[in-house]
Amino acid sequence: MTASQAIKNRTSYRGNFKNTAIPREDLIKIMEAGLAAPSGCNTQTTSLIAVDDAELLQKLYELTELETVKTAPAMICVLTQEIIAYRDRSFFVQDYSAAIQNMLLAIVELGYQSCWYEGQITDVDRIGRKMADILEVPEDYELVCFLPVGIAAEGLNYVEKKPFEARAWFNGFKRR
Amino acid sequence: MTASQAIKNRTSYRGNFKNTAIPREDLIKIMEAGLAAPSGCNTQTTSLIAVDDAELLQKLYELTELETVKTAPAMICVLTQEIIAYRDRSFFVQDYSAAIQNMLLAIVELGYQSCWYEGQITDVDRIGRKMADILEVPEDYELVCFLPVGIAAEGLNYVEKKPFEARAWFNGFKRR
Numbered sequence: 001m002t003a004s005q006a007i008k009n010r011t012s013y014r015g016n017f018k019n020t021a022i023p024r025e026d027l028i029k030i031m032e033a034g035l036a037a038p039s040g041c042n043t044q045t046t047s048l049i050a051v052d053d054a055e056l057l058q059k060l061y062e063l064t065e066l067e068t069v070k071t072a073p074a075m076i077c078v079l080t081q082e083i084i085a086y087r088d089r090s091f092f093v094q095d096y097s098a099a100i101q102n103m104l105l106a107i108v109e110l111g112y113q114s115c116w117y118e119g120q121i122t123d124v125d126r127i128g129r130k131m132a133d134i135l136e137v138p139e140d141y142e143l144v145c146f147l148p149v150g151i152a153a154e155g156l157n158y159v160e161k162k163p164f165e166a167r168a169w170f171n172g173f174k175r176r
Numbered sequence: 177m178t179a180s181q182a183i184k185n186r187t188s189y190r191g192n193f194k195n196t197a198i199p200r201e202d203l204i205k206i207m208e209a210g211l212a213a214p215s216g217c218n219t220q221t222t223s224l225i226a227v228d229d230a231e232l233l234q235k236l237y238e239l240t241e242l243e244t245v246k247t248a249p250a251m252i253c254v255l256t257q258e259i260i261a262y263r264d265r266s267f268f269v270q271d272y273s274a275a276i277q278n279m280l281l282a283i284v285e286l287g288y289q290s291c292w293y294e295g296q297i298t299d300v301d302r303i304g305r306k307m308a309d310i311l312e313v314p315e316d317y318e319l320v321c322f323l324p325v326g327i328a329a330e331g332l333n334y335v336e337k338k339p340f341e342a343r344a345w346f347n348g349f350k351r352r
Contacts, residue, residue, distance in 0.1 A: 003182035003285040007209045007278050024346075031344040033183045035337065037277060038292055042335045048344045049351075056347055089295060097273030101213060102183050105281070109179040116214055119265060137349045159218045161211065168207040168224045170200075171232055173313045175225075 006105040011158050013113035014068050017150030022052060022074040026110050030076060030149065033106035037098035040091025046099045047079040049135055056134065060146075063130050064120065072148035076103060077131065079141040100145055113152040118145040182281040187334050189289035190244050193326030198228060198250040202286050206252060206325065209282035213274035216267025222275045223255040225311055232310065236322075239306050240296065248324035252279060253307065255317040276321055289328040294321040 001009070027050040034048055051057055052074040061069040069075065080096045100116055107114045121128035122144055132143040169175050177185070203226040210224055227233055228250040237245040245251065256272045276292055283290045297304035298320055308319040345351050 001179055003177055003179045003281045004205065004209060006179035007212050007282065010212070010214075012214055027346075028340075028344075029180065032340065033180060035340065035343055036183050036186070038186075038188055038280075040295060042337070044338055044343065046343070049349065050344070050346050053347045085295065089299075091295065093269045094273040094276075094292075094294065097270040098277040100270075101274040101277040102281075104214075105179045105278075106183065116270075118270065119216060119261065119267065123265075135348050141349075161218070162220055164204075164208065164211065167211055167220065167222070168204075168226070170203075170226050171229045172311050173225065173317075 001109045003105070006108045010104050010108045011156050012115040013152055013156060014115050015152060015154035016067065016071040017073060017148065018153045019071070020073060020151050022112070022149055027052065027074060027076070027149070029110065030103050030106045034099040034103040037095070037102045039095035041085035043083045043085050043091070043095070045081050045083045045090070045092040046096045047141065049077045049079065051075050051077060051135070059134050060131055063127050066117070066120065068115065068148050071153070072150045074149045076147045076149060077135065077143055078145040078147070079137060080144050081141055096144060100147065103147060107147065107149055111151065112149050113156065114147045114149055116145060116147065121146065177285045179281070182284045186280050186284045187332050188291040189328055189332060190291050191328060191330035192243065192247040193249060193324065194329045196249060196327050198288070198325055203228065203250060203252070203325070205286065206279050206282045210275040210279040213271070213278045215271040217261035219259045219261050219267070219271070221257050221259045221266070221268040222272045223317065225253045225255065227251050227253060227311070235310050236307055239303050242293070242296065244291065244324050247329070248326045250325045252323045252325060253311065253319055254321040254323070255313060256320050257317055272320060276323065279323060283323065283325055287327065288325050289332070290323045290325055292321060292323065297322065
């Protein structure tokens with residue numbers, strides 16, 4: 001699958017997954033794609049934990065209460081550290097976002113589906129921290145996102161987006 | 177080029193570019209890749225301006241003083257709006273970062289090189305705002321990043337990264 005095809009085919013999948021295990025080599029490929037993303041001043045602020053242990057997945061499901069997690073045969077948890085790139089500036093949000101996007105594309109390329117779950121676990125109830133505790137992640141890392149990984153058991157939906165002309169221009173604001 | 181190949185081949189290119197114009201259809205493909213990225217609650221906070229006008233490029237070069245910009249036959253400027261996804265939360269940084277990563281991959285797939293320039297224009301001297309003024313971008317948009325686009329005239333360099341084992345684990349922190 002070409003990069004453009006993966007980019008076009010990717011969508012946020014929130015349905016159930018087939019009961020098919022994900023080979024470790026695929027989880028490695030997905031994580032390698034994530035780690036290949038750039039980071040501000042090469043600070044490499046993003047780390048990853050793939051979860052494919054059924055008992056752990058069940059515990060994480062109980063925290064998130066998301067049906068999609070219940071059936072996912074694996075998930076990838078995204079950890080970040082607010083490492084300073086220079087002076088007082090860190091680009092950790094940009095770093096993990098680029099890593100997540102790479103992983104979403106690798107997931108699609110390998111025939112799986114996923115969804116970027118972030119707001120659900122970084123809210124005031126701090127579900128991400130509870131997930132991190134289950135995975136024995138120390139306090140200086142934040143678990144900001146997880147990606148379920150599996151074969152879709154249901155159809156895909158694509159959200160409607162504004163037309164190209166409403167968001168992309170040439171040589172000036174709203175110019176063609 | 178497969179998605180994984182584009183992900184592996186992508187690197188931050190800061191050298192000079194060949195004096196070869198970028199066809200509009202390629203700039204469109206790159207921007208389409210950017211706009212295909214997900215956004216928090218589909219808020220579509222990212223907009224793009226491709227610049228291929230020589231006079232404008234020269235003005236932008238004078239602002240950034242980056243040699244790579246001097247020779248780039250085109251660049252894509254990334255605009256963002258801090259649109260609320262829900263309650264008080266906006267995911268605009270995540271949104272534009274995912275869009276940038278998609279564009280970097282599309283650029284590589286098309287045979288060009290680029291680099292994510294953000295810190296250089298979002299610092300206290302607010303170069304991004306000055307660039308936005310040249311492009312007649314209203315104040316409610318922030319110009320946070322630009323991507324030069326061109327054919328590399330020099331060799332590529334790949335930064336050294338920590339080994340996989342230092343950043344990616346299974347079923348627990350630093351577990352294998």
